[in-house]
Amino acid sequence: MAVLVGGWALLAGVGNAHAMSGRRDCMYVNGQHVPELKLTRYVVVNYKKDGECPYIDQTKYAALITNRNPVPKLTCERLSASLQYESKYNHDICGILAEDTLYVIQKLDGQSFDPNTDIFNLGPAAKFR
Numbered sequence: 001m002a003v004l005v006g007g008w009a010l011l012a013g014v015g016n017a018h019a020m021s022g023r024r025d026c027m028y029v030n031g032q033h034v035p036e037l038k039l040t041r042y043v044v045v046n047y048k049k050d051g052e053c054p055y056i057d058q059t060k061y062a063a064l065i066t067n068r069n070p071v072p073k074l075t076c077e078r079l080s081a082s083l084q085y086e087s088k089y090n091h092d093i094c095g096i097l098a099e100d101t102l103y104v105i106q107k108l109d110g111q112s113f114d115p116n117t118d119i120f121n122l123g124p125a126a127k128f129r
Contacts, residue, residue, distance in 0.1 A: 023094045024073035026053030026125075028065040028102075031082060038109040044079065045125045046097035054100065054125040061128055064104075083113045100125050 029043035043065055047053055052070045065071075076094035079085075083105065085093045096115055097103055102122040107113050122128075 022049045023047065023076055023099070024049050025076060025079045025094065025097075027072050027074055027079075028056055028067055030067065030072070030074070032066060039106045040109070042079070042083075042103075042105040042107075044097070044103050044105060045101065046076075046094050046099050046103075047073070047125075048099075049073075054129075056102070056125070056128045064128075083107050083118075085113055085115070087115075102128055 023046055026045040026047045027042070028045070029041055032041045033039075034041055045054055053073060055069050056065050056071075058065060058068065076092035080092040083093065084107070087095070090096055093105075093115075096119070098121070102125045104120040104122060106118050106120075108118070
């Protein structure tokens with residue numbers, strides 16, 4: 001039964017022609033190029049469309065975030081375009097990011113974005129207050 005439910009969840013995204021309703025990406029780092037690592041780094045939370053993004057303590061996590069609170073939001077489509085994210089199952093990156101969770105996402109210079117190796121789940125955004 002679990003296999004059927006999991007399979008249906010994957011198929012439900014096929015042909016999805018619009019962004020996840022009511023979601024935006026809170027941008028704690030918005031495309032910071034790191035030349036020594038040959039990548040561009042993003043730190044994001046898949047968050048609700050309305051209201052301010054979760055507060056991340058900039059003094060405790062200075063090495064993690066660069067934008068000051070309150071941070072800007074991008075549409076899921078815009079972040080997907082920056083990463084060159086493509087999937088036949090999810091129209092945009094919000095479809096694979098858990099809600100209210102902090103992620104580091106990297107785009108390696110000259111390489112295709114790979115969600116299996118380029119997304120790092122840091123856990124619930126609330127624990128970074």
